[in-house]
Amino acid sequence: QLQASGGGLVLAGGSLRLSCAASERTFSSYNMGWFRQAPGKERELVACISRSGGSTYYVDSVKGRFTISRDNAKNTVHLQMNTLKPEDTAVYYCAAASKIAIDVPVVLLYEYDYWGQGTLVTVSS
Numbered sequence: 001q002l003q004a005s006g007g008g009l010v011l012a013g014g015s016l017r018l019s020c021a022a023s024e025r026t027f028s029s030y031n032m033g034w035f036r037q038a039p040g041k042e043r044e045l046v047a048c049i050s051r052s053g054g055s056t057y058y059v060d061s062v063k064g065r066f067t068i069s070r071d072n073a074k075n076t077v078h079l080q081m082n083t084l085k086p087e088d089t090a091v092y093y094c095a096a097a098s099k100i101a102i103d104v105p106v107v108l109l110y111e112y113d114y115w116g117q118g119t120l121v122t123v124s125s
Helices: none
Strands: 002-005 008-011 016-022 031-037 044-049 056-058 066-071 076-081 090-097 119-124
Touching: 002 090, 016 031, 016 090, 016 119, 031 066, 031 076, 044 066, 044 076, 056 066, 076 090
Parallel strands: 008 119
Antiparallel strands: 002 016, 016 076, 031 044, 031 090, 044 056, 066 076, 090 119
């Protein structure tokens, strides 16, 4: 199971740090991702990280502002979000791509088969 936390209300330009805790002992073997879904929009990838943490991928809209990281010893993955904008408002989900056996950032939504419950991020202008 994946448990996301850290969402909240923040002013534009502010920061939040999301965390995702996994109960699986095999967490370190999963490539992980953060997605978001704004009202009326489809769920989209925000950032992803390979199972070793050695490779990451960001969508263009968050490059330079968001940082994904993981701590395999603690079974956690984080998303540090800086310089937040109102358009970042969404429910954020962490997810695991458990069936991808190689150490790569996984960018395709359908490759993710375990999902957390989501945490709401609201950025006010």
